[in-house]
Amino acid sequence: MSEQITRATVIIDPLTFQRQCLAWQRQGERVGMVPTMGALHEGHLSLVRVCRRHCDRVVVSIFVNPSQFGPGEDFERYPRTLESDVAALDTVGVDAVLAPAPIDMYGPGFSTVVQPAHVAQTLEGQFRPSHYQGVTTVVAKLLNLARADVAVFGQKDYQQLAVIRQMVRELNMPTEILMGETCRESDGLAMSSRNRYLTAEERKRALAISRALFACRDRVRRGERDARELATNLMQELIDGGLDSIDYAVIADGQTLASLDQVGAGAVALVAGHVGKTRLIDNVLLDHAS
Ligand code: PAF
Secondary structure (H helix, E strand, O other): OOOOOOOOEEEOOHHHHHHHHHHHHHOOOOEEEEEEOOOOOHHHHHHHHHHHHHOOEEEEEEOOOHHHOOOOOOOOOOOOOHHHHHHHHHHHOOOEEEOOOHHHHOOOOOOOOOOOOHHHOOOHHHHOOOHHHHHHHHHHHHHHHHOOOEEEEEOOOHHHHHHHHHHHHHOOOOOEEEEEOOOEOOOOOEOOHHHHHOOHHHHHHHHHHHHHHHHHHHHHHOOOOEHHHHHHHHHHHHHHOOOOEEEEEEEEEOOOOOEOOEOOOOEEEEEEEEEOOEEEEEEEEOOOOO
16 A cells, blocks of 8 residues: 655744644644654654554654753764654655754743653653653643644553553543554564664674563463563573663563563563663563463
8 A cells, every 4th residue: 555645844943833733623634743752763654654544644743852861861962863854754754843952842941840650650760760751741742732633652662651641641631642563673673763872793682682572472472470480581581682781671560560470461571771881672562362
C-alpha cells in the first residue's frame, strides 16, 4: 500500500504551530502528534504511521528538551539533525513539524512543572530523579500546543508511556495516548537515537539486552511464572553478555511497574544498563497467552 506523502512545514514558533493545529480542528480534522527529540530512525517513522491511521493531520515535534536531562547526562552531545529528520518525515507524510529552540518553549522566568505520578519514581526514577518531571512538563506543553486528539509514544520507554498515560488521565487531558511497538534492527537491538554512540564492539555487547529479554519471554511462554527466578536469569544473562553495568533488570506489573513475584497478565520485563558510556533501555511484554 503506498503512503500518502505530504511535505512538512517546519514551524519554530509554538504559538504559530498552535494556531495551525486549531485551524485544522475548526475544519473538523483530527490532529495527531508524535513528540520526539529528533535524531529520527525507523522507530519514529513507525509511530508516525500509527498516528496517521487515527488522524487527518499528523504533527511531529522535534525538541531536545533540556529539562529532562540530569547533570552529567548527554544533553549537549545529543544528536541534532533537523535537516535529515525533516527529509525522513517527508518520506512518510507529516503535515507540520514543530522545531522550537529552548527559549521558545521555556521563556524567561518559566517555572511551572507537572509533577509526575508515583509510577515515575521507580526504575528510571531511581537513576534519573528529575527526568520524568521534565518529560511530563514538556509533553503537557506539546499536547496543549497541538491540541492533540491522539499522541503516539514508543513502547521502548515503557515507563514514560505509563507516566504519560496517568498524567493525561488524571489531568483530564482530551488526548488519546497510543503505544507504537518497539522497532528492532534485524539482530534484535532496539532502535534508539543513542545507538549511534556505540562503537562496533560495544554494539555487539549491547545485543545482550534484547537477547536476555527474548530469552525471558521464551521462558514465560514455556510456562515459567516465578518472576524472581526470571529476573535472576535476566540479570545473569546481561552480566554474561558483557554489559558494563546494569541499573535494573526486573519483572514488573505493566501499570504500576512494581516488581512482581508471579508473572500475571500485563507483566513486562524491563532492563537498563550501560555499554561503554552509553545507557540503553529496553523491555518486552510478557503476555504468556501470546
Ligand atoms: O521519548 C522522547 O523522545 C522524549 O522523552 C519526549 C516524549 C519527546 C519528550 O521530550
